[in-house]
Amino acid sequence: MKSASFHPPKRLLMGPGPSDLHPRVLAAMAQPTIGHLDPAFIDLMDDIKRRLQAAFGTANELTMPISGPGSAGMEACFVNLVEPGDVVVVCVNGVFGGRMKENVERMGGHAVLVEDAWGSPVDPAKVEAALAAHPGAKALAFVHAETSTGVQSDAAALCALAAKHGALSIVDTVTSLGGIPVAVDAWGADAVYSGTQKCLSCAPGLSPITFSPRAVEAVKARKTKCPSWFLDFSLLLGYWGGGAKRAYHHTAPVNALYGLHESLVLLEEEGxxxxxxxxxxxxxxxxxxxxxxxxxxxxxxxxxxxxxxxxxxxxxxxxxxxxxxxxxxxxxxxxxxxxxxxxxxxxxxxxxxxxxxxxxxxxxxxxxxxxxxxxxxxxxxxxxxxxxxxxxx
Amino acid sequence: MKSASFHPPKRLLMGPGPSDLHPRVLAAMAQPTIGHLDPAFIDLMDDIKRRLQAAFGTANELTMPISGPGSAGMEACFVNLVEPGDVVVVCVNGVFGGRMKENVERMGGHAVLVEDAWGSPVDPAKVEAALAAHPGAKALAFVHAETSTGVQSDAAALCALAAKHGALSIVDTVTSLGGIPVAVDAWGADAVYSGTQKCLSCAPGLSPITFSPRAVEAVKARKTKCPSWFLDFSLLLGYWGGGAKRAYHHTAPVNALYGLHESLVLLEEEGxxxxxxxxxxxxxxxxxxxxxxxxxxxxxxxxxxxxxxxxxxxxxxxxxxxxxxxxxxxxxxxxxxxxxxxxxxxxxxxxxxxxxxxxxxxxxxxxxxxxxxxxxxxxxxxxxxxxxxxxxx
The missing domain is CATH 3.90.1150.10 (Aspartate Aminotransferase, domain 1)
Structure with a gap:
């Protein structure tokens, strides 16, 4: 009798993600589930946070994996930072810049586009001009590593331009984290999200994010409530924010986090x-x-x-x-x-x-x-x- | 040397979820990841959809697991159905009814509360009065199985009241699915979400949902764009909607879906x-x-x-x-x-x-x-x- 169970065919994954997982990451995910409020799990959360800080190159207190794929991480950044009427300069040189524009507009924000050819990096000169033309812009958003084209943009230069013009920087590092240098604090980046299924070689489904103190201030200074309950950082902070007393927000994806932890241990072992x-x-x-x-x-x-x-x-x-x-x-x-x-x-x-x-x-x-x-x-x-x-x- | 790898302590999970996983579900999640657009994975998605329809007791075409925990599934229902100004009658007899109210308000809707004591079921007479007092209400929202109190409400009666008054029914079955009868089509329920870490005994992190044709019509008839890109059913349908041509929306949590599939196979084996x-x-x-x-x-x-x-x-x-x-x-x-x-x-x-x-x-x-x-x-x-x-x- 044919089993109804699913057994995947043997693959070598060389597409745009997911990548192949290390056997230790697969094995980690198969460990028995424990409660999301178990003291042992709280310790695990703390260790994941510390390891993500190291991977991102940041001391940001608000550093955690969002319980959803990269697109949920992207949405978490925009939904927490962009309020109706906000102007956001969005760099589009591939698919994922286009998604950022969608995110801004769905929040009721106004997206000012800086467009470059697919296959070219974001042009800092155009970004500078757009920021100069829109004083008071809330944020500059760009993709560090465009998965749709294979192009790297100069994150340090772009974050510096944002800071110079008093805008927050929102940076997509989904495909870059672990594969090329990501240096959140050195860049002065404010809101950064990534994914687990690219250079971290973990199963898809989680999105590490990190927010600078300046970005956290912007969240706290919101005039309107975050339209998403699930992704509201003012609530999520109670769960991931550290300290012994964790407020229940949602049930964390325990086994997926086992896998992320092991992939970060592997990253530390390699360097x-x-x-x-x-x-x-x-x-x-x-x-x-x-x-x-x-x-x-x-x-x-x-x-x-x-x-x-x-x-x-x-x-x-x-x-x-x-x-x-x-x-x-x-x-x-x-x-x-x-x-x-x-x-x-x-x-x-x-x-x-x-x-x-x-x-x-x-x-x-x-x-x-x-x-x-x-x-x-x-x-x-x-x-x-x-x-x-x-x-x- | 102490390993940096995490190994969970041995537990018996008898809290409000997660529950203990069957070894076959744990083993399924440890199978090698394949691409989310791989033909073998598309077949798996189809089989998961069919098995979720059986578990929910529905023929609804729009039946799929949301790539996030139960609270993302809750948000998916509200963010797709509630537009600014919509009136939604929300039954509150525990924590999760209160979250529904939050969801309605964050969408710009007006929540009319029907409150019952914590530990009591939703009172259909009060619901009927609220629906009668608010003709044109877009939806009635209630929790079938209140995880915060352990109380079951009469889903069939409440869905019938919604239908009688021309309102959509939004039903939380996070804790009920697989443990007590859930009969979406027999109830005439319109938008139903659940979780994987309760009676399905799967890892937390996915939220099965199902929308009736009437609910799908309501999504299509929206006057405003869904504020969430990640949870927008008009986009998600291109990925989970069936047919050979799947549009890429986001990277599905492949290994978590292996686990969900196996838990649904176990459910079918048991009956x-x-x-x-x-x-x-x-x-x-x-x-x-x-x-x-x-x-x-x-x-x-x-x-x-x-x-x-x-x-x-x-x-x-x-x-x-x-x-x-x-x-x-x-x-x-x-x-x-x-x-x-x-x-x-x-x-x-x-x-x-x-x-x-x-x-x-x-x-x-x-x-x-x-x-x-x-x-x-x-x-x-x-x-x-x-x-x-x-x-x-």
């Missing part, structure tokens, strides 16, 4: 800098292999994210057919283009545990095999050697 | 009616034991929830000290009173996998031991025998 270096190295190897094959990367080298690589689909190749074959024959997941880049690029993730030589080699081998069969104009027999030289010298 | 009967039997045994000890239950027998038992704390007993001893010496978690009942009652859960003879016996033994040591006015030596007679004849 943040070492994790960044590993992502950079695997990226160089992947790019060397792709270029040896003759495939192009549309993002300029200076702005590329090591953990998310946009690759140009060769002319006349059906990009979806390539992904389908990689999945069915090699168990390999890579990502499609989104929005303006749909059909034009693949997105190859090297995030967390998926930033490994085995992943790089499997991806190059699979791509080369499938593209060669489709008679794409690529050079064969060179990719893995080029990557190997970077990885192993 | 819904058998699960209800098991909860009822364990409840009768627990009550027999508590009464044999001389402890009182403040809720009238006709309105008691089998899965959540409020027990009166004997005079002169420090209820928190009892819970602390049960936890530290017996690994047994029971719940404190909330709100108006804080300090006055314990809340003993018999939910899902925690509705078992072993749990009943452990709880009676632990309570009797600790209370006797504290010289509480109880009868000793009788509780487990009384329970055993119910369980084993």
């Amino acid at each position: 943040l800098e070492q994790s960044w270096a590993r992502h950079a190295l695997q990226h160089r190897a992947l790019v060397a292999g792709l270029e040896a094959m003759g495939l192009g990367l549309p993002v300029a080298p200076a702005h590329r994210l090591p953990q998310l690589n946009a690759v140009t689909v060769p002319d006349s190749i059906d990009e979806a057919a390539v992904r389908a074959q990689l999945l069915s024959r090699f168990g390999l997941e890579i990502g499609a283009g989104l929005g303006a880049l749909a059909g034009k690029v693949w997105r190859i993730g090297l995030m967390g545990q998926s930033a490994s030589p085995a992943h790089v080699m499997a991806c190059l081998t699979g791509l080369e095999t499938v593209l060669a069969e489709m008679q794409a104009p690529i050079a064969t027999g060179r990719a893995t050697g080029a990557a190997s030289q970077i990885l192993f010298g | 819904l009616e058998q699960s209800w009967a098991r909860h009822a039997l364990q409840h009768r045994a627990l009550v027999a034991g508590l009464e044999a000890m001389g402890l009182g239950l403040p809720v009238a027998p006709a309105h008691r929830l089998p899965q959540l038992n409020a027990v009166t704390v004997p005079d002169s007993i420090d209820e928190a000290a009892v819970r602390a001893q049960l936890l530290s010496r017996f690994g047994l978690e029971i719940g404190a009173g909330l709100g108006a009942l804080a300090g006055k009652v314990w809340r003993i859960g018999l939910m899902g996998q925690s509705a078992s003879p072993a749990h009943v016996m452990a709880c009676l033994t632990g309570l009797e031991t600790v209370l006797a040591e504290m010289q509480a006015p109880i009868a000793t030596g009788r509780a487990t025998g009384a329970a055993s007679q119910i369980l084993f004849g």
Whole structure:
């Protein structure tokens, strides 16, 4: 009899997230559930907070995982900071900047857009002009690492511009945290959210966030009640704010937090800098292999994210057919283009545990095999050697 | 060297949730993560939807787990259905009715309260009067199983009143689903949410919801945009709505959904009616034991929830000290009173996998031991025998 239970097929996850989980993270999530008000669980919450502070590079007291995916973390930032009538300068250079605009408008705020081409970083000069043209803007919002294009923007410069103009900075680090330097306090960033299923290599479903004291003041100074009860920081603080007396707000996702904790322990064991270096190295190897094959990367080298690589689909190749074959024959997941880049690029993730030589080699081998069969104009027999030289010298 | 990894202490969960998880559910969550757009995952989503429809007793097309805890599910119902100026009749007979009021008001709606004593069910006569006094009310909102008091209200009667007065019914079944009959279509309920960590015995962090076609029409007829992007059903439907073409909305909590699926497989294996009967039997045994000890239950027998038992704390007993001893010496978690009942009652859960003879016996033994040591006015030596007679004849 066929079991009704679900057993996932074997995969190598090299899309835009989720990434492959370390066996220790999977095992952590399978530990028996305990109560969300159990003293042992409260200790765990404190330790997660401390470890998130280290990962974010911050001493912010309000640092915690939101009990929902990255988009809930994004919403938590906007719903707590933006009130009706507030002006927010929103940088759009991909899908996720567009979501920020949606968030602002749904809060009754006015979004002033600073638009850059998909595949380019946010232009600080345009941001400066927009902030100058809108004195009193409540916040500047931008995406540090655009998952839809694989582009990194200059978070330090953008946060400094916000501060100079008296605006709060709201920063999306969903794809950057753990993979490239995130330095919340050094940047002077005010409201920062991330996700667990990218470079932290944890299951999707949680969104680490951190708020600066200035952002907390802004929450406290609200004239209107936060429209969301679930995400209201004035209530959540009673639960995650520390201290022995925790006020019940909602039932925390206990087993998911076991997993996040273990992924943060792994990050500490490896070291943040070492994790960044590993992502950079695997990226160089992947790019060397792709270029040896003759495939192009549309993002300029200076702005590329090591953990998310946009690759140009060769002319006349059906990009979806390539992904389908990689999945069915090699168990390999890579990502499609989104929005303006749909059909034009693949997105190859090297995030967390998926930033490994085995992943790089499997991806190059699979791509080369499938593209060669489709008679794409690529050079064969060179990719893995080029990557190997970077990885192993 | 002490490991930095977290390993939870051994517990028996008999509080108001989470309940103990079946080992198969824990194991399911530890399976490797796959992509949220993987064809195998899409099949899993379809199967979860079908199984949730069976559990809810509904054919509603819009049936899915929200990627957040029960309070996100509550918010999803209100944020999608309530627009500024809408009148909603809200029944308050415990903590969670009070949260519904908060939700209505944060949406800009006007909450008309129907209040009943904590420990009593919602009074349909008062509801009828409120609906009659507020013609054109958009919705009636009530809690089927009040987790803060252990009281069941008559969902069929209340939904019928809403329908009679042209109002939508919004029903909280967080604690009821799987433990006592929930019959969404037979009730004619319109918007129903639940949680995973109660009688489904799954990890906390997901909220199954179901919307009737009438509720979906109300979402489509909105004059204003849903203030939440994350919970906007007009967007979520593109992801969970079925069909081969799924629009990416957010990254689903893949491993948590593995767990929910397995808990629904277990529920099907046992049978819904058998699960209800098991909860009822364990409840009768627990009550027999508590009464044999001389402890009182403040809720009238006709309105008691089998899965959540409020027990009166004997005079002169420090209820928190009892819970602390049960936890530290017996690994047994029971719940404190909330709100108006804080300090006055314990809340003993018999939910899902925690509705078992072993749990009943452990709880009676632990309570009797600790209370006797504290010289509480109880009868000793009788509780487990009384329970055993119910369980084993």
